[in-house]
Amino acid sequence: TQLLEQSPQFLSIQEGENLTVYCNSSSVFSSLQWYRQEPGEGPVLLVTVVTGGEVKKLKRLTFQFGDARKDSSLHITAAQPGDTGLYLCAPVSGNTPLVFGKGTRLSVIA
Amino acid sequence: DAGVIQSPRHEVTEMGQEVTLRCKPISGHNSLFWYRQTMMRGLELLIYFNNNVPIDDSGMPEDRFSAKMPNASFSTLKIQPSEPRDSAVYFCASSFRTGQAAFFGQGTRLTVV
Numbered sequence: 249t250q251l252l253e254q255s256p257q258f259l260s261i262q263e264g265e266n267l268t269v270y271c272n273s274s275s276v277f278s279s280l281q282w283y284r285q286e287p288g289e290g291p292v293l294l295v296t297v298v299t300g301g302e303v304k305k306l307k308r309l310t311f312q313f314g315d316a317r318k319d320s321s322l323h324i325t326a327a328q329p330g331d332t333g334l335y336l337c338a339p340v341s342g343n344t345p346l347v348f349g350k351g352t353r354l355s356v357i358a
Numbered sequence: 359d360a361g362v363i364q365s366p367r368h369e370v371t372e373m374g375q376e377v378t379l380r381c382k383p384i385s386g387h388n389s390l391f392w393y394r395q396t397m398m399r400g401l402e403l404l405i406y407f408n409n410n411v412p413i414d415d416s417g418m419p420e421d422r423f424s425a426k427m428p429n430a431s432f433s434t435l436k437i438q439p440s441e442p443r444d445s446a447v448y449f450c451a452s453s454f455r456t457g458q459a460a461f462f463g464q465g466t467r468l469t470v471v
Contacts, residue, residue: 281459290362290449290462291401336401340457345391345414350400 253273254337254349262357264326269352272319278340280320282311285334285351296340317339327356363461364450371470374430379466382431383452391460392425392435393449402447407433408456440470 260268271280279298283291295304297313297320304311308321308331311355320345334353338346363382371377383390392404403414407427415425422441427433437444447467451460 290451290463290465292462293459295471296459338460343455343457345389345403345406345456346460347403348393349400 251267252337252339252347252349254335254352256352257350258353258355260342260357261327263328266320266323266325267354268323269329269335269354270319270321271349273334273354274318274338275339275341276317278317278342279310280317281338282320282322283336283348284336285336286334291334291336291348324354327354329356329358332356360452361462362452364448364466366466367464368467369469371440371468373441373470374439375391375470377434377440377444377468378433379448379450379468381433381435381450381463383433383450384433384461387452387454387461389450389453389456389458390427390451391431392433393451393462395447404435405454406456413456424434432438437468440468442470445469 253272283295285291291343295311300317302313302317305338308325312321332355334351336348336351338348365380389408391406393401395401402416405425410427425435447465449462449465451462453460
């Protein structure tokens with residue numbers, strides 16, 4: 249059984265600060281998806297990382313896939329209130345449905 | 359495309375009543391998923407379909423839960439009878455293929471009193 253852990257569970261920071269959240273698994277997976285969920289909405293895909301060691305940037309968000317493809321991180325530079333939400337990771341193993349971590353709940357205070 | 363459409367957005371019902379949640383996936387998507395989200399357990403997969411056929415329902419908590427997908431554009435999740443512990447937000451999602459990016463509806467917030 250794959251164990252999936254996201255940390256920290258909760259994060260409250262001031263606008264302008266930097267932060268990193270983590271997604272760790274006990275298994276190797278073929279790719280990993282990151283989603284953001286805003287209050288009252290469903291999760292929305294941010295990015296998919298595929299290659300071990302891959303780094304992808306989405307404006308102020310930087311996603312990294314671990315070399316061993318068992319972990320990933322999301323770094324946000326100069327956080328803004330609009331970044332507030334629940335950040336979910338979902339590792340992908342072949343043709344199986346997405347299983348999500350419990351997420352990191354981020355609150356950015358103006 | 360309007361995205362994944364779920365109805366109702368909110369449902370309040372009494373314990374013992376039947377509840378039916380509805381989902382219209384994105385046209386052309388071959389996989390449909392039902393998830394349940396609570397603070398304690400996060401986002402849990404209940405059941406998923408490929409090409410309208412149920413593939414894995416091992417996440418369905420009890421026999422009180424059932425799901426159908428009579429055609430490519432419609433699915434239902436039914437709870438009968440409902441119990442207070444079923445209170446949660448239920449999401450439907452679809453994707454072109456299982457394992458690819460999932461597109462979620464806005465969810466149905468269910469409260470069983």
